[in-house]
Amino acid sequence: MKLNFLSVAVCTLIAGAFLACGSKKEIVIGGYAPVTGEAATLGTSTKNGFDLAIEELNAKGGVLGKPIKLAFGDEKGDPAEGATVVTKLIQQDKVVAIVGPVMSKVALAGDPISQAAQIPSMATTATNPKVTQVGDYCFRACFIDPFQGTVGAIFAHDNLKLNKAACLFDVGNDYTKGLSDFFKAKFTALGGQVVGFEGHATGTTDFKAQLTKLLAAKPDVLYVSDYYNDVALIAKQARELGFKGPLLGGDGWDSPKLVEVGGQAVEGCFFTNHYSQDGTDPMVQTFVKTYQAKYSAVPDALAALGYDAMNVMLDSIQRAGATDGEKVRDAMKATDLKTVTGQVKFDQDRNPVKSAVIIEIKGGKQVFKTTVNP
Numbered sequence: 001m002k003l004n005f006l007s008v009a010v011c012t013l014i015a016g017a018f019l020a021c022g023s024k025k026e027i028v029i030g031g032y033a034p035v036t037g038e039a040a041t042l043g044t045s046t047k048n049g050f051d052l053a054i055e056e057l058n059a060k061g062g063v064l065g066k067p068i069k070l071a072f073g074d075e076k077g078d079p080a081e082g083a084t085v086v087t088k089l090i091q092q093d094k095v096v097a098i099v100g101p102v103m104s105k106v107a108l109a110g111d112p113i114s115q116a117a118q119i120p121s122m123a124t125t126a127t128n129p130k131v132t133q134v135g136d137y138c139f140r141a142c143f144i145d146p147f148q149g150t151v152g153a154i155f156a157h158d159n160l161k162l163n164k165a166a167c168l169f170d171v172g173n174d175y176t177k178g179l180s181d182f183f184k185a186k187f188t189a190l191g192g193q194v195v196g197f198e199g200h201a202t203g204t205t206d207f208k209a210q211l212t213k214l215l216a217a218k219p220d221v222l223y224v225s226d227y228y229n230d231v232a233l234i235a236k237q238a239r240e241l242g243f244k245g246p247l248l249g250g251d252g253w254d255s256p257k258l259v260e261v262g263g264q265a266v267e268g269c270f271f272t273n274h275y276s277q278d279g280t281d282p283m284v285q286t287f288v289k290t291y292q293a294k295y296s297a298v299p300d301a302l303a304a305l306g307y308d309a310m311n312v313m314l315d316s317i318q319r320a321g322a323t324d325g326e327k328v329r330d331a332m333k334a335t336d337l338k339t340v341t342g343q344v345k346f347d348q349d350r351n352p353v354k355s356a357v358i359i360e361i362k363g364g365k366q367v368f369k370t371t372v373n374p
Helices: 002-023 040-059 079-091 104-116 145-159 174-189 208-215 228-240 256-266 282-295 301-320 325-333
Strands: 027-033 068-074 097-099 121-123 138-140 164-170 193-200 221-224 247-249 270-273 337-339 342-344 356-362 365-372
Touching: 027 040, 027 079, 027 301, 040 068, 040 282, 040 301, 068 079, 079 097, 079 104, 097 301, 104 121, 104 138, 104 174, 121 301, 145 174, 145 221, 145 247, 145 270, 145 356, 145 365, 164 174, 164 208, 174 193, 174 221, 193 208, 208 228, 221 228, 228 247, 228 256, 256 356, 282 301, 301 325, 301 337
Parallel strands: 027 068, 027 097, 097 121, 121 138, 164 193, 164 221, 221 247, 247 270
Antiparallel strands: 270 356, 337 342, 356 365
């Protein structure tokens, strides 16, 4: 009788455990960003944002009563690697949605795969307009290059009162080329002159040939749309060649490495960004404090957008009442959510309509300069 009782008890426990596990089944969300490679600091901040958003939601009971699990892939800033990561997330990890990546060139490689599988995706800082044009399952958390390049041109011409600009960009990167194209178009429309427009090959470390040509035209400002690592080198080399005016760029500048490497060369320079840690909104300040407590670092815009993108995706799943791709996509289209980087609503192309901020490098730190509304 004891054996039979024990057997029944064990079976009951196993059955109970099985049911409990079934009721606690995780919702798997894919994430990808470059935590190694040329933009590693950007990817690390982004992943930190993912992790923090998921940790906070899981502490509140998860989504649809289930805990969230992040299946993450390092795409190394490489489009081919990005395509491989997305394929794995969908086929092996069985994700119901994907958040990321950072770079437009990687998004343009990964999004066609998620679109074909009808898996909703939410890019964090991929600002090229083509990203969401891949298909109706593709969204983003950031403003796009036409707005960012336009804001940069308006700031240079109207705020800084500068009339002659020159552009330098990576010809192998859709993001950097796009920003410079839109800056040039708007700066010219405002009555300014773009006296030089030069590209460089990806991986270049000596920019003096391009800079010598650009500076010969005596620009007032250099618009450099590259990522922080190249910008720091370009700034130092421009100063060595005698350029004393400001450099101006986009959100790819947002890394502590910019000042660490560029030093005095980037002092007094400006870039457009998605948020400022100095924002007075209580949501911003709570995020900054929580992030600092967890990671012992001040959150940059990449961290804020990673956090916001994950929250928008998870909010959409909750409102959809299911993890079905079509239902989640439709819920995402109807998003109206306050986030750290602003109120998120999507236009017909699944791009958010948001403000931009101008950040100045002052005293070796990022300092809020002004806000530009759409």
